Amino acid sequence: MKKIVVTTALLAGIFAQAGGFRVSLQGVKQLAMAHTSAHAEDASVTFFNPAGMSFIPTKLSVVAGGFGAKSIVNYQNLSTLESYETNNPIGTPIYAAIAYRVLDNVSVGFNFSTPFGSTIEWPSDWAGREIVQRLELKAFYFQPMVSFKLAPWVSLGGSYIYAKGLVNWDKAATQLGGTLNLKDEKASGSGFGLGFYFRPSEKLDVSIAYRSPIDMEAEKGTVSFNISPALYPALGLDASGKDSFKATLPLVDEYTIGVTYKVTPKWLVSGDFNYSGWDRYNSLTLDFANAPIGNQPTDPTVLVSPKNFESTQTWRVGTQYQINDMIAARAGYYYDESPYSDENFQAETPSFDSNVFTAGLGFKFAKGFGVDVAGGIALPKSREVKNANTNFYGQAKAKAYYFGLGLSYNPF
């Protein structure tokens, strides 16, 4: 009966994801179980909830991992009979973390991760080239953190987040007869994380965490035009066809409640609820120093593109079965919700309602060494593209595969 309950739980309910340009790839063990959060076995919990550090079984824990993420997006237009496929490079998000219990009830840690990022590369002559040809977006999070064990069954943790990012955006400038590139490798911002971690019984872990929004400020962006030099003076460009720009890219806040229940000593089941505040991303404003390539009647150097994202909910379920002392088998499922409607489809950050299936294995070796592998397959739903703002219409579909390899070291 239990098995039926669990598998049905896997299938039922409303499932959703973080969507947008948030990548759910911050822990290999977690990914194998649908990227659920209430797993305090090692320092990989630090990204999900700083308070989780207090429940790591060893005094010191070090983890590192990396992923390969391959996605392919297809666009077609039944009106023009055009169709295009992206040639995205394999994304390689990585993470590393360390947690150390300095006092019986105080743990400190540090987490490095790449929670936001994607590289989308369309054929340079594709229908949406005015919107994007290639866009590389990345954010690196550096999080020092501390956690206090308030009681044997509860801890409180907090982190400071320093985020560094880069944007590298190629697109066509059809009316100028060329292309342009927007680049800033020094965007930065800061925020914080906060969480409670509960272990009311040996069978139950509960993780409640909040991660603040972060405004990535690109202060010294460079826009480079690949157009006829005869146009430079009219656009206010320098002799090499460049101008500067400022922009702010919002990275969204996230609320997470995660639960892990040990059904038997060998078998655990996890569930997560995430809420991601994508509604912050109303519009993207690019403020150029001189180039009058904007769309504001009062200031032609300001380009405002409506984004109209909506906040998303994600429900995740995962499970782990300890086959023997050495090997654990894991599986999970989540439903990833796109943060925008068909009317607000963004070709530079294509997003879909997706069913994501994950699985993985964990190996424990002597002296506290552990190796985790995980894989995932996303089955996004095809969707209509009806963006009236850019007059971009058609249909889009996608495929995505993930692979992860993680190492953990819990020596003492």
Added chain:
Amino acid sequence: MKKILISSIAVCALLFTVSCNTDFEKDVNDVVVSAGSANFTKYVALGNSLTSGYRDNALYIDGQKQSYPNMIAQQMMLAGGGTFKQPLMPNNTGGFSNLPGFPGKFILSVVNGALSPGPTAAGAPLDNISGAGPYQNMGVPGAKSFHLGAAGYGNAAGLPIGAANPYFVRFASTANASVIGDAVAQAPTFFSLWIGNNDVLSYATSGGIGTDQKGNTNPATYGPNDITDPGVLASVITSYVGALTANGAKGVIANIPNITTIPFFTRVPAKPIAGLSDTQVAQLNAAYAQYNGGLGQAKAGGLITDAEYQQRLIKFTAGIANGAVIKDKDLTNLGPQLPSYRQTTAKDLLLLTASSVLQAGGGTSTQLDDQFVLTEKETAKVMAATTAYNAAIKSIADSKNLAFVDANKKMNELAGASGIQFDGVKYTATFVTGGTFSLDGVHLTGRGYALIANEFMKMINEKYNSTLPMVNVNSFSGVTFP
């Protein structure tokens, strides 16, 4: 075990449902383009410069390749359409070196630090390619509605007296051929007809120096810059459509866009005299004091009304944009002592050709000639004729059950504040930067013609249940920058 089996089946069922809606409902690769109730085997396009692919004040190969009929024909080939041959010019410059008034295409170049369009030398003398005909694009630059039916419009002997058109001379089947005759001889199964633009345009681009021939039903008596009588236009188009549909051909016909929104008439502001110094203002006002005084006497003597007096007073003010002083033949003739001068108002249209004259100081102490201004009164004549033409064209389309393109509506949309967007690119009717008008300010770029081609195909599809795919507007050429 049984339970595991049941769960596994459930998971498989979920996976199956999930993978089903990951694909497109209909993949473009499975789309079959249909001609519907039309037959695109032999498509012939008739019209004027717009149909020929004329742009940048010339007809040249690259422009012809991006003519709207050629775009339509390429799409028709997906639905049984045959080859579409165009009377390509011998070069990419255009013009006829052995004929006066046919320079090569305009190109942009940097003049005094700013981009400025200017003509080039004609590419070659007038050639004759009729031997390689017939041609399916029969657009003849400069043709008015009644020209298409004129026998001998392609006779080289008629060139010096203006009875023939060199562009038709190039490919007319015989010296005595007419455009419509050569078209019907090809037995088209489908035709497009977009004619009548020049019946008002040549009047407008000449600054209204011609005559409104409303009521005169004999086009043989018309001058080159006259407005064609709407009855004449209606009757000749009716006869063309009758000839083309005689053997059951289907077709599409388009109306005439309002020409007052094209850059040729909007590029130069109606009040172009700005940035005058106090000294200049004083000098100008002093220079016209005698004229203004004379007007006062004329008014006192009852020769002109107070309204005309007010209209004709010349006054320059520092710090604002002033109207240019023009010669307006529609003002009361007060004799050589008091010429028909007045300053332009927001309701006059200064022509693109006036810009060089204005730059040289024209419109102030020297008056702009009639040919540089389409006055409010002249504009009204153009608008009235356009409205009458469009009523006639619509009724012909309805009575012959043809697909009808409201080109006027489309071009007004383009000239509106929000323009027309395509895949993220915003097009407007603004000169050069709008992307749709070529350097002559009258004819379109490849992208502009693509917007027109899509409008034609949309209406063809609607009328004949065909499924011609639209073209990607952004894939064609715009203005070429140096």
